[in-house]
Amino acid sequence: MLKDLQSKFKDAVMLGKEEPFLSEIQEGGKIGPEQRLYIYVQAYKARLVEVLAEDFPVLHSMVGDDMFEEICVRYIDKHPSTHPSLRYFGAHMAQFLRSTASYKDIIPAIEMAEFEWAFNDVFDAPDEDVITVEQVAAIQPEAWTTLRIKLQPSFRIHLFKWNTPAVWSTVTEGLEKPMTPQEYPVQSHCIQWKKELGCYFRTIDEDEAEVLKLACEGKSFPELCELLFEAYGEHASHRAAELFRTWVMEGLVSDLEYAEF
Amino acid sequence: MNKKDKPFLGYGLGLRTDHYEEILSGDPPIDWFEILSENYMVPGGRQLYHLDKIKERYPLVMHGVSMSIGSTDPLNMAYLKDLKTLAERVNPVWVSDHLCWTSHGGHNTHDLVPLPYNEETLNHLVSRITQVQDYLGRQILLENVSSYLTYKASEVEEWEFLKAVCEEADCLLLLDVNNIYVSGFNHEFDPKTFVDHIPADRVYQIHLAGHENNGDYIIDTHDHSVIDEVWDLYQYTIQKMGKITTMIERDDHIPPLAELIVEVEKAREIGEGVC
Numbered sequence: 001m002l003k004d005l006q007s008k009f010k011d012a013v014m015l016g017k018e019e020p021f022l023s024e025i026q027e028g029g030k031i032g033p034e035q036r037l038y039i040y041v042q043a044y045k046a047r048l049v050e051v052l053a054e055d056f057p058v059l060h061s062m063v064g065d066d067m068f069e070e071i072c073v074r075y076i077d078k079h080p081s082t083h084p085s086l087r088y089f090g091a092h093m094a095q096f097l098r099s100t101a102s103y104k105d106i107i108p109a110i111e112m113a114e115f116e117w118a119f120n121d122v123f124d125a126p127d128e129d130v131i132t133v134e135q136v137a138a139i140q141p142e143a144w145t146t147l148r149i150k151l152q153p154s155f156r157i158h159l160f161k162w163n164t165p166a167v168w169s170t171v172t173e174g175l176e177k178p179m180t181p182q183e184y185p186v187q188s189h190c191i192q193w194k195k196e197l198g199c200y201f202r203t204i205d206e207d208e209a210e211v212l213k214l215a216c217e218g219k220s221f222p223e224l225c226e227l228l229f230e231a232y233g234e235h236a237s238h239r240a241a242e243l244f245r246t247w248v249m250e251g252l253v254s255d256l257e258y259a260e261f
Numbered sequence: 262m263n264k265k266d267k268p269f270l271g272y273g274l275g276l277r278t279d280h281y282e283e284i285l286s287g288d289p290p291i292d293w294f295e296i297l298s299e300n301y302m303v304p305g306g307r308q309l310y311h312l313d314k315i316k317e318r319y320p321l322v323m324h325g326v327s328m329s330i331g332s333t334d335p336l337n338m339a340y341l342k343d344l345k346t347l348a349e350r351v352n353p354v355w356v357s358d359h360l361c362w363t364s365h366g367g368h369n370t371h372d373l374v375p376l377p378y379n380e381e382t383l384n385h386l387v388s389r390i391t392q393v394q395d396y397l398g399r400q401i402l403l404e405n406v407s408s409y410l411t412y413k414a415s416e417v418e419e420w421e422f423l424k425a426v427c428e429e430a431d432c433l434l435l436l437d438v439n440n441i442y443v444s445g446f447n448h449e450f451d452p453k454t455f456v457d458h459i460p461a462d463r464v465y466q467i468h469l470a471g472h473e474n475n476g477d478y479i480i481d482t483h484d485h486s487v488i489d490e491v492w493d494l495y496q497y498t499i500q501k502m503g504k505i506t507t508m509i510e511r512d513d514h515i516p517p518l519a520e521l522i523v524e525v526e527k528a529r530e531i532g533e534g535v536c
C-alpha cells in the first residue's frame with residue numbers, strides 16, 4: 001500500500017525507525033538498502049539545518065557551531081515542517097528555546113531567535129502605501145480629535161531584557177569584535193518595520209512603546225495623548241504629535257481614519 | 262495548451278536571487294527564466310518586487326517543489342490556491358512540479374521522494390493530476406526526479422511508468438536529463454533506454470544540471486556545471502525528440518551569471534546545431 005510505504009519512509013527519516021522501510025527497498029547494485037536510505041536521512045537533516053542556519057545566522061554565531069547543531073537537531077525532531085515552504089520552518093525557534101529545559105535560561109539566545117525570525121516576517125509582509133507628511137498636513141485641526149492611525153503590516157514590536165538589537169548589528173556588520181550580549185539595566189522595546197523593501201529597527205522609549213501599542217489596538221489620538229498626560233502634563237499632545245510625525249516620516253503609518261469636518 | 266502547438270521558448274535559466282540586479286541592469290542573452298514558485302508565495306517584499314520587474318522583460322515559467330502529487334495525504338488546497346494566485350500574477354507559459362511525493366501525515370520532508378511504479382500509484386496519480394489540472398485550469402508539467410532507491414513494490418520501469426502517467430492523466434513532462442543520468446547511474450540502467458521510451462510530444466521542457474559523483478552513487482546536488490556525459494545525453498534526447506525548451510538549473514554554489522550564460526549558450530549551440 002502506498003500509504004503504508006510513505007508512512008514507513010517518514011518514520012525512518014523523521015523518527016529514525018528504519019527497519020520497516022528498509023524491507024521495502026530492492027536489494028542490488030553497488031550500495032545496499034541501508035546506504036540508500038541513509039542518503040535520504042542525511043539529506044533531510046542537512047536541508048533543514050541549512051535553512052535554520054540561513055534564518056538564524058547571529059544566533060548561530062552566539063552559541064557556536066556545536067550548540068547550534070544540537071539546537072537544530074532537537075528542533076527538527078520537535079517541530080517537523082508542516083508548511084509546503086521552507087520559509088516558515090524556523091517559525092517556532094524562539095518558543096522552542098524558551099520551552100526547552102537546556103535553553104530556557106539562555107535569554108540572549110531566545111531574544112536573538114525572536115529578533116532574527118521577525119526579520120523574515122517584516123521582509124515579506126504585504127506592501128502597503130504609506131501616509132505622507134503632506135497627507136498629515138491636510139488633516140483639519142478639528143479632525144485630530146477623531147484620528148486613528150493604522151500601522152503598516154510589517155510593523156513588529158519586541159520587549160528585550162538584553163542588548164539584542166545592538167549585538168545583531170555588530171555581528172551582521174561583520175565587526176571583528178562584535179558586541180557581547182549584556183543585560184539592560186531596564187528592559188527595553190524595539191520595533192521593526194519595512195520601508196521601500198528595506199528592513200529597519202530601532203530601540204524606543206517606554207512611553208513611545210505604550211503609545212504604539214494603543215495605536216495598534218485602534219485607539220484614537222486623544223486616547224494616545226491621555227496616556228502621555230501623566231508624564232508630560234500639558235505637553236502630552238505635543239509629545240503625541242511629535243511621535244506621530246516620526247512614525248509618518250519613517251514610513252510606519254499606512255492609513256489614517258478621521259471624521260471630515 | 263494543445264499538444265500540436267507546443268511552445269518553444271528557447272534557452273533559459275533558473276532565476277536566482279543572486280542574479281536579480283545583474284539581470285535587471287543588463288540585457289543578458291537568456292531567452293526566458295524559470296522561477297521557483299514557493300519563493301514567491303509570500304504576501305509582499307523584495308522577491309515579488311523583482312519578479313514583477315523581470316516578468317516585464319522575459320517569458321517566465323513556474324516550477325514548484327511542494328505539490329506532493331504522489332502523497333496519500335489529501336491535496337493541499339491552500340497550497341494550490343496560493344499557486345493559482347501566483348500564476349495569475351506571473352502569467353507563466355506553464356507550471357511544473359515533480360513526479361514524486363514530499364509530504365505525509367501533514368509533515369513535509371522537503372525532499373523529492375520517489376514513488377513505487379505500479380498500478381496503485383498510477384491510479385492515485387491520475388486522479389490527483391486530473392484534480393490539480395482542473396483546479397488550476399491548465400495542464401501541468403511533471404518532472405522525473407533523481408532517485409537513490411528502488412522499491413520492491415515497483416512493477417515496471419520508471420520510463421514506462423512516466424509514459425503511462427502522462428498519457429492517462431493527460432499531463433505534460435519536464436524531462437530532467439541530468440536526473441535521468443543520475444538515476445541511471447544509481448540503478449544501473451542505460452539513460453538512453455529511458456529517453457527512447459518517453460513520448461516526445463509530451464516533453465515541453467528540459468532541465469540540465471550538475472551533480473556530485475561519490476563513486477558508488479551520484480547525488481543530485483545542482484551545485485556543479487553540467488558534465489560531458491549529460492551534454493551528450495541532451496544531444497541524444499533532442500536528436501530523438503526535436504528542439505525542446507531547455508534551461509540550466511543551478512541551486513547551490515551559485516556562480517556569477519556570466520558563468521551560467523556559458524552553459525546556456527552551450528545548450529543553445531547543441532540545440533540549434535542538431536535541429
Ligand SMILES: [Fe+2]
Pocket residue numbers: 404437440468510
Ligand atoms: Fe530538475
